[in-house]
Amino acid sequence: MTEMSERDALVLFMPSGKRGRFAVGTSVLEAARSLGVYVESVCGGRATCGRCQIEVQQGNFAKHKITSSLNHISPVGPKEQRYAEVRTIPEGRRLSCSAQILGDLVIDVPQDTVVNAQVIRKAATDRLFDRNPAIQLCYVEVDEPDMHKPLGDLDRLNLMLEKDWGWTDILVAQHLMPDVQQTLRRGNWGVTAAIHRDLEGARPNLIALWPGLHNEAYGIACDIGSTTIAMHLVSLLSGRVIASSGTSNPQIRFGEDLMSRVSYVMMNPDGREAMTKAVRQAINELTVKVCAEANVDPNNILDAVFVANPIMHHLFLGIDPTELGQAPFALAVSGAVHTWSREIALAINRGARVYLLPCIAGHVGADAAGATLSEGPHRQDRMMLLVDVGTNAEIILGNKDRVVAASSPTGPAFEGAEISSGQRAAPGAIERVRIDPQTLEPKFRVIGVDKWSDEDGFAEQAEKVGITGICGSAIIEVVAEMYLCGIISEDGVVDGAMAARSERILENGRTFSYLLHDGAQRITVTQNDVRAIQLAKAALYAGVKLLMEKQGIDTVDSIRFAGAFGSFIDPKYAMVLGLIPDCDLAEVKAVGNAAGTGGLMALLNRDYRREIEQTVRKIEKIETALEPRFQELFVHAMALPNKVDSFPNLASVVTLPDRKVLDEAGEAGGRRRRRSRG
């Protein structure tokens, strides 16, 4: 670094906002690095990799007291010119290793530097993450062997990695040793080394080596769900997601839900091994798929981050999950796992590293940690409720002062199981329901049909896909609508008296049902269905409420639904049902696969790994089964929306029905009163 002088220029980097004064003649790359602004460079300033592109913002930035102009940056020199001739460089872009600071500048570091043409199918998320990947590509030119100084080829390579890139005490992956001499000679002593360093202060690992300039490095972020495995393929050099895909978890053949898979392991001596093999193979096939989509060689994948629920996490690592099937639900390992691709038979670069986010507890896994990292309750002043609903619901509640977590056994009702006409979300499934409060006639929408059932042309379209059942989102809606119309009481009893008003109220022995659709398939909502939904929603709400009591709060500031279920349900109906506590509806959002987004963040920036490791260590874990209060909260939560809790925000947008108490046979009893709003 040259000494500062009066003529030093003021340089502001965007979007980070970091700024500093630099001597005229300093390269923009050097300036960025000295401020800790992440600008990629593989070639080490030789103007050959094209990764260090920046853009000068012209104009008078009064707020920053900077007048930035193209005259304040050195003109394109011969090396940069040569690069531009061989490769394409977008209009206005400069290579920061070659461009020198001549005066005050505002510099934009674009997040979308693409060097090798890649087909980008879809954005996994529209959020931009600061990059600080655990993998760095470093091009070096190594001294040729010298009989007077007989250092080994690898030792001279390491010396240059220290000299040019500052890596000291490099640990070399054993599998590289047999090839290092040939690689150096093929590259005519110019080679690109992939260095992995995750933990600060740890020895850097040399994990891959290519002859010449190697300008591609990728990573995968993968969420191993019980039913679905989702993967992002990411360029570690640009930070872009270049392909995303999913596949069903082949372990389903060993058992639909997690507990049946644990049972399978307990009953079959080779069960654990078979399931480990199945999930790893599915991940390898999915890797091939995303690589094919983006035209990437799997050998260029150098880092992989995984999130998963505890049982998937263990099976993926080859750990018997039996302990997770019984109290005290002991995890074999809860902390973050650092390993190598070849240790777990992943078909990516042999030296690639693997990172698994920490698990929070025996029922709250690395997927919940990923969702936490993505949504960041621990980064906020406001109190956020983050729920991921599946067979178990993971519940995270907190803000920057304190985060608590629990899981609640919601069972499979929300997924359509245990519901008489329930089915998975697929063409033919009813996904939306409205009931006219006067006539009690329903209208609905079916997956694969773009009209409501009362619109013209619905019948013709529906004929093609059929009307086969009710999926999770519609179950929520139909029960909520039944409640709003008075078909069911706050205790969830279908009101037999309503049969007088509508033929849709059917008697089944001692209980009543609601006929939603009468066609090739007769779709009803039975008393048992309502009970199943009540049990599921009560479990979730009681868990949430337990955590709210631990936090000493009566209301939450925002609610985030993670996972597929959350993406399809209408927050209003979820609240009418009392699945979630009262909250400003504008603050209730579905965030999709937040677990996967968390994995992506940990892949792109190792600071996020440290952040979630620290956060998970601090999260207080509540075991609902051990809390005497849970039962009481559960009983209150059986009522719609709740026996004791009020929903003022909800009541301001929805007219909640009068309280109506019915016995199991649907007979009106007790007092009627206006539901308290307070």
Added chain:
Amino acid sequence: MTEMSERDALVLFMPSGKRGRFAVGTSVLEAARSLGVYVESVCGGRATCGRCQIEVQQGNFAKHKITSSLNHISPVGPKEQRYAEVRTIPEGRRLSCSAQILGDLVIDVPQDTVVNAQVIRKAATDRLFDRNPAIQLCYVEVDEPDMHKPLGDLDRLNLMLEKDWGWTDILVAQHLMPDVQQTLRRGNWGVTAAIHRDLEGARPNLIALWPGLHNEAYGIACDIGSTTIAMHLVSLLSGRVIASSGTSNPQIRFGEDLMSRVSYVMMNPDGREAMTKAVRQAINELTVKVCAEANVDPNNILDAVFVANPIMHHLFLGIDPTELGQAPFALAVSGAVHTWSREIALAINRGARVYLLPCIAGHVGADAAGATLSEGPHRQDRMMLLVDVGTNAEIILGNKDRVVAASSPTGPAFEGAEISSGQRAAPGAIERVRIDPQTLEPKFRVIGVDKWSDEDGFAEQAEKVGITGICGSAIIEVVAEMYLCGIISEDGVVDGAMAARSERILENGRTFSYLLHDGAQRITVTQNDVRAIQLAKAALYAGVKLLMEKQGIDTVDSIRFAGAFGSFIDPKYAMVLGLIPDCDLAEVKAVGNAAGTGGLMALLNRDYRREIEQTVRKIEKIETALEPRFQELFVHAMALPNKVDSFPNLASVVTLPDRKVLDEAGEAGGRRRRRSRG
């Protein structure tokens, strides 16, 4: 540590001589640790492993101002008593974890604490080495799982390793994860962890785990020679070598010497792989052999140290050695190699670590580094010459200020190849020779016969083994004796004129031979044989002399012969031949397999690893082929003992003959003069 007071006792530990004051009540183990005295303990002070034995030395140690008495140590308590009842503890020994300091003490830390009965066949060396192994066994009792604090089993294990043993940031070997839960439960939450940490400051590795107290840990130190592989099996807990063995290198079938093996690799596409497989398999078989000998489970081998010449080093690691067969003789890797047993297919514990000493240069390998570590020229004020004679001679010369190294192409003559009657050292080979200066009649000894050839009963014994050839040591002696008797001139010409004095001088066309033995096999030393020895010894001497000139010295203070060859030759004859420079004969010693001893040191004490790594970095490497001066020195060294150098020490014990110059046909020519002594 309690606060110091007037009543603090003075404790001296032997043999280290370290001393300190400790509060009454401090355990002897704690005192030793605080002084950095290495006392083994696996159980962590629970008086169950028995590894921490010490002995109180009684008496008045005036020099140290200590009166040490059994009254100054606490009596045997119940835990120690229990140990003594279950296991054997030698008379006078105490467990330092239980014995408390009550007053001034002189404590002996015995080097031979043997807990499990082991058959000890032979000592590899009578030297004792301070221990500081890279492996430590740590017994811990882990908290049971707790739903309120749902840390994983492994995480709770790591916490206890930190609490009880001070290990932080432990990196867990992936292969342990599937078994950790079962191991903890089988040990009823008491387990023994093997921790590997070699480099100071590096993260400790958890590499093996056993239920309960596991009181055995072993290591192997192995020298991979071109013809022989030698191995020591060592208890890492006592420091004792418990078995040693050797086997021939199966690579011999690919080529007798190193260069023919390199050629094999160059000519055969699968040659490298075949040779790597062969040497690893031989090492695995040798491991089985030493383990069987000492009744040790190979799974209890947790560390392995290897030394080897550069070509064996590379082939062992799976590296193609082709570059070592041609200038500039580039090593793939010269620095120390740290790896894992499973990476190189060793059949020891799956988590075992492997360490290879650094190579010095393309022709001066990790074996020479091992010999350097063992003999320690770099630890001395005096100038030491260390030579290891094989097909190449490795030469190390130096003292604590400066060490230089070279290799010299001696060829295989010293091993009996290229010698008309040469053979390997085996029964039937002549190994010692004397020639009567008056009669020119020889007497000799034969391997497998315990009499000299002129002794009664020799013929009968010799008939059993035969007299089949001359091995390396005898070649040195017979040529030296021929010179001392005047049969050959200082230029190595067999004097045809001597044929008149003895029928043993035979004419072969234009040159003459000496008939050493006339039996079933006619054993002669021909002019060509003498020439081959001259070429070999001149190469060695010229190399030595080159290094002496680099050091700016005329004489060396001591000479060490490493390797098998050195163990059999008589230093006096080596000097008469001019194989080594003049030196006090009492300072010339054969040190056996010093390379293997160096490996053993690096196995027992990781400080030695750092020492040899630093030393090798500082050693100046001289490439004889690049030194113009080498040729001149070589020509001088063709003469016996040398054309220009004097041998005053040698001349004081041996009467060197007059200088006699003969032409190739053995005719006397030129002047005769008394050989200069000065």
